[in-house]
Amino acid sequence: MNRTARLYALVEELRAAAPRPATVAVLAKRFEVSSRTVQRDLQTLMETGVPVRVTPGRGGGWSIDPAMTLPPIHFTADEASALTAALATAGTSTPYADAARTAAQKIAASMTGPASAAARELAARIVALPARGDSQVRTAVEQALAHTSVLRLTYTDAAGHESDRAVEPAGLLTADGRWYLIAWCRTRRAGRGFRLDRITAAAPTGERSQPHNLAELLLGSAAAGAARPTALAALTTGP
Known part of the structure; x- marks a missing residue:
């Protein structure tokens, strides 16, 4: 399982368990990766705005608000490529560029199958010169x-x-x-x-x-x- 798919799967795993928290150890075993990898993935989800939170102490762990997450999005390969190209135009001088980047990460985490592969393949072939802007x-x-x-x-x-x-x-x-x-x-x-x-x-x-x-x-x-x-x-x- 690649990282994008795993991020989406982590969200779904936490949604299924909500409102009960899940420990890093349990999630690591579920996805057959190290605890450090799961911890890093959960931190990435938090930084991109996914409503995950950690409760410390005995009986604690990671949880998510199931009402505030993306359901599976079934894009065609062409639709995924179109979104990738559109988001690539959100340079540093474009209004709401920061929000566009976090939205792109959330959308990417929700895509699976041919759409996800098409988006990643196109993203690897798009480059841009740094834009001037304050x-x-x-x-x-x-x-x-x-x-x-x-x-x-x-x-x-x-x-x-x-x-x-x-x-x-x-x-x-x-x-x-x-x-x-x-x-x-x-x-x-x-x-x-x-x-x-x-x-x-x-x-x-x-x-x-x-x-x-x-x-x-x-x-x-x-x-x-x-x-x-x-x-x-x-x-x-x-x-």
Whole structure:
């Protein structure tokens, strides 16, 4: 059993035992590996956000919340390859790149059979040059969008002019491989797009911002005809 399959199997083993904990020794015997290997695998699951926890002492061990884990996902080989290629584009300058990586690890742990093999084979044949981007800026933008808060940023425009702005984020626009923060600019008193790689500094103010309609802010701009990516339709329309 390869490590990816074992990680998924560990989750399923803990789910089956829940709410009772399982000891490392029992899990090591079950998967015919060393206790050190199981301990390392469990630590990996914890670091990637899987809700596993350890209870010390007599009668303790590792357990999991069965309501918060991925069920088996039955991807086709093409679907697994498509996800692998899409996640490969989540470079360091891409919004939510860190979350994308942990999501990829969870998805990989849930895949078995031809889909898992296809994803691993394609992943071995994709390389990328390091992307330029400030992770602090990206994190500040993510938090401002998540918490609907005013963001103070330093921005350098196409002509090289630098300015300080207080903006109220409305959403993100992706075009030609670049990402833009669409926001209400308090300085210009209008909707503006800020290319993420031109934001040299960003910091949350802690102030709640007013809600803004993304489509309305894009009216009259070159991005007025922007449409929601097809791949996101299922997330926004619901079941």
